[in-house]
Every structure is written in structure tokens, then in C-alpha cells.
Amino acid sequence: xxxxxxxxxxxxxxxxxxxxxxxxxxxxxxxGALERVAAPIVEKITRA
Amino acid sequence: xxxxxxxxxxLALFVSFGFxxxxxxxxxxxxxxxLVTPALLVMGYPARVAVGSGMAFVFGTATIATxxxxxxxxxxxxxxxxxxxGTTSGIEVGSRVVYYLEELGxxxxxxxxxxxVLLGSVGLFVTRNALVNDGGDDSGGSHxxxxxxxxxxxxxxxAKRIQSYRIPPMMTVGGGIRVSLWLILAVAFATGLLxxxxxxxxxxxxxPAMVYLIGVPxxxxxxxxxxxxxxxxxxGAFTYGLNGGVDxxxxxxxxxxxxxxxxxxxxxxxxxxxxxxxxYFGLMLVGGSIAVAFRQAGDYLGMDVLNTLSFALIxxxxxxxxxxxxxxxxxxxxxxxxxxxxSAE
Numbered sequence: 001x002x003x004x005x006x007x008x009x010x011x012x013x014x015x016x017x018x019x020x021x022x023x024x025x026x027x028x029x030x031x032g033a034l035e036r037v038a039a040p041i042v043e044k045i046t047r048a
Numbered sequence: 049x050x051x052x053x054x055x056x057x058x059l060a061l062f063v064s065f066g067f068x069x070x071x072x073x074x075x076x077x078x079x080x081x082x083l084v085t086p087a088l089l090v091m092g093y094p095a096r097v098a099v100g101s102g103m104a105f106v107f108g109t110a111t112i113a114t115x116x117x118x119x120x121x122x123x124x125x126x127x128x129x130x131x132x133x134g135t136t137s138g139i140e141v142g143s144r145v146v147y148y149l150e151e152l153g154x155x156x157x158x159x160x161x162x163x164x165v166l167l168g169s170v171g172l173f174v175t176r177n178a179l180v181n182d183g184g185d186d187s188g189g190s191h192x193x194x195x196x197x198x199x200x201x202x203x204x205x206x207a208k209r210i211q212s213y214r215i216p217p218m219m220t221v222g223g224g225i226r227v228s229l230w231l232i233l234a235v236a237f238a239t240g241l242l243x244x245x246x247x248x249x250x251x252x253x254x255x256p257a258m259v260y261l262i263g264v265p266x267x268x269x270x271x272x273x274x275x276x277x278x279x280x281x282x283x284g285a286f287t288y289g290l291n292g293g294v295d296x297x298x299x300x301x302x303x304x305x306x307x308x309x310x311x312x313x314x315x316x317x318x319x320x321x322x323x324x325x326x327x328y329f330g331l332m333l334v335g336g337s338i339a340v341a342f343r344q345a346g347d348y349l350g351m352d353v354l355n356t357l358s359f360a361l362i363x364x365x366x367x368x369x370x371x372x373x374x375x376x377x378x379x380x381x382x383x384x385x386x387x388x389x390x391s392a393e
Contacts, residue, residue: 013289017107017282020299024108027307028115035311043385 054297062301066105069302070309071370073106074113075316076329077273078251081106082336083366088298090359100285100293101302107281108299109306110274116314117271124222124268127232128275131254134233135276138240145245160344163246164337170256171333177260178326207263210235222268235261251277252333259326266325267317309370316377324376328369335365 054062069083081102088098117123149155215228239257243250251273258269288294317325339361346354 010290013286013294016289016294016296017104017286019296020104020108020285020294020303021111021282023300023303024111024307027304028112028311031308031311043381 054301059301062298063305066109066302066305066307067309068305068366068370069105070109070113070306070311071313071316071373072309072332072366073109073274073306074116074310074313075270075325075370075373076251076313076332077113077255077270077277081248082252083362084302086359086362090356093295093298096288096291096293097295097298100288100291101295101298103281103284103288104294104296104299105302105306106277107285108303109310110277110281112303112307113310113314114271114274114278116311117267117274117317120267120271120314120318122222122267122271122314122317123275124264124272125275126219127221127258127262127264128272130229130232131236131239131258131272131276132279134236135240135243135250135254135280138237138242139244140240141237142241142244142246145241159246160340160347162242163248164341164344166242166246167252167333167337167340170252171330171335171337173330174256174326175330175334178323178330206260210261211263221262222264222272225263227262232262252336255329266322270317270325271314312377313370313373316373319380320373320376321380328372328376332365332369335369336362339365 065084065087072078072083081099084105085098085102088101089095093101114123146155146159149158210231211225211227213228213231215230217229218226219229219232220226221232235257239250239253242253254273254276255266255269258264258272259266264272285294339358342354342358342361346352346358
């Protein structure tokens with residue numbers, strides 16, 4: 001289990017929030033790329 | 049089989065649950081703590097971890113949904129900043145009211161009753177209003193960008209009256225609406241007061257308040273509400289992180305699902321008809337109010353079965369509403385492409 005929070009200081013807590021923010025950005029960019037690839041396929045399906 | 053210290057089955061459950069919450073969050077700008085915290089409590093996580101991880105999840109999902117709404121031109125940063133100022137002061141006063149009621153021994157029952165009545169009445173009001181308006185709009189979808197001039201007929205009567213009070217300084221917000229700065233701060237303070245009093249994020253009050261009291265178009269209200277949640281969620285996650293309440297092994301898979309759901313939900317606000325958004329939002333709140341009533345009754349009577357029933361009801365209404373959002377998006381897209389194909393012929 002990843003539990004950074006067992007003994008947290010403001011720096012560790014800040015790092016935890018930073019990690020969540022980083023994951024959010026990575027996922028946003030990743031899914032954005034996926035959306036560009038999948039959008040024409042989805043459009044084709046909805047037109048069918 | 050385990051991945052990152054959690055069973056693969058639990059991981060898949062977190063990702064799918066995150067997806068569903070993400071759709072609702074991106075579409076309505078609410079529902080994170082409403083759904084995630086009770087789910088984690090039911091799964092046996094300690095309250096501190098359930099609330100803290102729920103906050104971190106809300107923070108991450110709100111960031112993704114805000115980015116998507118920003119791409120669609122649906123975030124009003126000026127309004128969002130003012131809402132943060134007003135809401136923060138309101139939360140402070142609201143929490144003091146709770147401490148006062150606690151001294152009188154009335155806090156629990158007063159909060160419970162207010163929560164149920166507020167959820168139910170806002171839900172019924174929004175649904176009724178949307179059903180009344182629904183007949184008059186055949187646009188088959190609406191996508192209002194924040195810089196776009198908004199149809200004055202679409203502004204609710206109460207918002208029109210509020211906009212008529214021209215107390216300087218006046219400012220222009222999403223949809224080209226002119227409204228007094230003091231009135232925005234007053235609305236934000238009132239929603240913050242309720243938020244602090246009820247101990248919830250308050251998206252279910254802020255979104256309708258921006259629509260019905262200030263007159264902001266629905267997609268801009270959702271985007272701006274999410275922008276505000278990025279800050280409140282980030283601050284909440286940091287505070288709970290200090291006390292060991294944030295567990296990344298819970299947040300990471302939930303976020304992996306919600307990131308996709310939030311993109312879909314956010315994009316859907318620009319496709320689905322505005323009144324349909326209101327109907328789904330209202331139904332979700334009515335379902336929520338019945339569920340919270342069951343939970344309050346369960347706590348009061350000491351019957352765990354009512355708490356489980358409450359959670360099942362929340363989950364069911366969230367599942368049905370997120371499914372309806374996706375279905376409505378697909379059918380609207382189909383109608384549009386069929387219409388485009390017909391006109392091309």
C-alpha cells in the first residue's frame with residue numbers, strides 16, 4: 001500500500017497534493033491524445 | 049493477483065466507480081464527496097482516510113474537468129475568484145453556526161433536516177423549471193461559450209431582478225451578463241454559509257445559485273464551479289494529508305477512471321440541451337435527498353440496514369443519471385450528424 005501519509009509534514013502533504021496534480025495532468029494529456037485518435041471512430045459509430 | 053498493493057478486482061472497481069463519478073462531476077460540477085466518501089466508508093476505510101482521499105480525488109478530478117471546460121471556453125476566472133472569496137467567508141460563518149448549535153445539542157438534527165430539505169427542494173425546483181422551459185426550445189443542444197452573448201430570454205426571472213439592482217461597481221460575467229460585484233459576493237457568501245453549515249462541498253447549491261441568482265449560462269456555471277473546487281479540494285486534501293488521511297493507492301485508480309469520465313461529462317455540457325442538464329441534475333438531487341433521509345433515519349434509529357439502503361440508492365441514482373448523460377450525448381450527436389447529412393444532400 002502506498003501510504004505517504006503515515007508521518008506527514010507540510011512538505012510531505014504538499015508532495016502528496018503535487019503527486020495528485022501531476023497524475024491529473026498526465027491523465028488529461030494522455031486521454032486527450034486518446035480522444036483525438038478515437039474521435040473519428042466514435043463519430044462513425046454514432047452516425048451508423 | 050495484486051497491483052500496487054491492492055487486489056486487481058478492487059482496482060477495477062475503483063477505476064469504473066471513478067469513471068461514473070467523473071462523468072457526473074464534469075457534467076454537473078458536483079457529486080465527488082457526495083459519492084466517494086460514503087463508498088469508501090462502506091468499503092471499511094477509516095473516516096479520516098475516506099474523507100481525505102475523497103478530497104484528494106475531488107481535487108484531481110476537478111482539475112481535469114476544469115481544463116476540459118477551459119478548452120470549451122466555459123470557465124469564468126473572474127467570477128470564480130469572487131466566488132472563492134465570498135464562499136470562504138461564508139464557510140467560516142457557517143461553521144461557527146454549527147459550533148453554536150453543537151453547544152445547544154441541536155447540530156446533528158438541524159444539519160440533517162436542512163440537508164434533506166435543501167437537496168430535495170433545489171432538486172424539485174430545478175427539475176420543474178427545466179420541464180416548464182423544455183417545450184420552448186428545439187435547439188437540440190446548446191453550447192454557450194463564456195465570451196458569447198447570452199439570450200436575454202434564457203435568464204431566469206430572479207436573476208433578471210438581481211441584475212436590475214445596479215449597485216456599483218458593476219462587472220461583466222460569463223455570457224456577457226452585467227451584475228453588481230456586491231451581489232455576486234452576497235450570493236457566494238450565502239452558498240458558502242450553507243456549505244460550511246452542512247459540511248459539504250456545496251456544488252449542488254453553487255451551480256444553481258450561479259444559474260438562477262446571477263443568470264450565468266449552465267455550462268459556464270459548471271465550469272466556474274469546478275474551477276472553484278480545484279482550490280477548495282486542493283486545500284482540503286493538503287489539510288487531511290497533514291493528518292495522514294490521503295491514501296494514494298485509493299486516489300490513483302479512482303482518478304484514472306474519473307479523468308476519462310470527467311472529459312466525457314465536461315464535453316457533454318456543450319452537446320446536451322441545457323434543460324436536459326437541469327432535469328438530470330434535479331433528479332440526481334431528489335434521489336440524493338431521499339438517500340440522505342434514509343441515512344439520517346438509520347443513524348437516529350440505530351438501523352444499519354437503512355444506511356446500506358441509503359448508499360445503494362445514491363449509487364443507483366448516480367449510475368442511472370451518468371448513463372442518461374452518456375445516452376443523451378450519443379443521441380444528440382446522432383441527431384446532429386443525421387441533420388448535417390440531410391442538409392448536405
